[in-house]
Amino acid sequence: MEQGQLPFVVLSRNCDKLSDLIQKYQIPVIKNIDEDCLELLNINDRLSLRLHQTSKTTDYNIDFNSGKYSHRAKYGGGKNQTLIKACGLNKEKNLKIIDCTAGFLNDSFVLANNGANLICIERFLPLYILLKNALKKHNPYNIQLIHGNAIEYLNKLKECVDVIYLDPMWQRSKNNAEPQKNMQLLKLAYADKSEQQNEKNTLNLLNLSLKKAYKVVLKRRLKNPVLQTPHHNLQNKRTRFDVYVN
Ligand SMILES: C[S@@+](CC[C@H](N)C(=O)[O-])C[C@H]1O[C@@H](n2cnc3c(N)ncnc32)[C@H](O)[C@@H]1O
Structure with a gap:
């Protein structure tokens, strides 16, 4: 099971309320935190991740019923959003989409x-656990979340779906800008992976x-090279969606 390069732990004084998860995912229980x-x-009753680093701690919580999730749903621009157009949801509803890179x-x-x-598929175990817990509390669109590597999932998939969406990984910025909080966590989790490997x-x-799909949408930064020539692409200020059509 992939859980990234950061040790993933539970403190022994907190393990009572987490015993099922500790057992299910074999999460190490430790007495004190003395490393990142x-x-x-x-x-x-809400799960949370705390990132311990030498100089600071950062908490990660997900509440799908508040903040940016509901804001973006209400005011995000609906069918005019580049992402929506790239996937074809401006023309057709009820498309079956597999998001192979769930992230947050x-x-x-x-x-x-x-x-x-x-x-949605997420391979980084700590994030998957957080998402699963948040979806248990609020899942208005009945999103199905799966833990694992999307490659394995797709290899077993028998049917062809309408769209597969890919937003694979934080890519290093040439100008050294600090990645935003969520991407910071993913950057640390995959710190051992080189740009070429990604x-x-x-x-x-x-x-x-x-x-495995009639259409594949690959999200890239504007500056990223094209990986494989797409059918077409759509862009907004920072992002390019390369669209592949079968
Ligand atoms: C850049 S983030 C995606 C952000 C997401 N689009 C969002 O809106 O929050 C990439 C995520 O994909 C996951 N990921 C990358 N490759 C994967 C794979 N082969 N299978 C499953 N998850 C993968 C990473 O663990 C990470 O959480």
């Missing part, structure tokens, strides 16, 4: 809010996706 790590907590489900919520039926993985995922 990611701690799983249960605060008032920001894009998935926008897709689901615009009519997509979504299956690009190779993306290409593998893209090629497999092309065999």
Whole structure:
């Protein structure tokens, strides 16, 4: 099971409320935090991740019923959003979409809010656990979340779906700008992966996706090179969506 390079732990004094998860995912229980790590907590029946670094701690909580998720759903621009157009939801509702790179489900919520039926896959275990807990509390679009590597999931997939959406990984910025908070966590989780490895993985995922969907949408930064010539692309200020049509 992939859980990134950060040690993922529970503190022994907090393990009562987390015993099922500790057992299910074999999460190490430790007495004290004395190295950089990611701690799983249960605060008032809501799961949370605490990133411990030498100089600071950062908490990660997800509430799909508040803040940016509902804001983007209400005011995000609906069918005019580039993401929606790239996936074709401006023309057709009820598309079946597999988001192979769930992340924090920001894009998935926008897709689901615009009519997509979504299956989302996340391989980074701590994030998957957080998302699963948040979806248990609020899942208005009935998003199905799966833990694992999308490559394995797609290899077993028998049917061809309408759209596969890929937003594979934080890519290093040339100007050294600090990635935003969520991307900071993913950057640390995959700190051992080189840019070339990430690009190779993306290409593998893209090629497999092309065999399993009528349309594949690959999100890239504007500056990123084209991995494989798309049918067309759509752009906004910072992002390019390369669209592949079968
Ligand atoms: C840039 S983030 C996606 C952000 C997401 N689009 C959002 O709106 O929040 C990429 C995510 O994809 C996950 N990921 C990358 N490759 C994957 C794969 N092959 N299978 C499953 N998850 C993958 C990473 O763990 C990470 O959480």
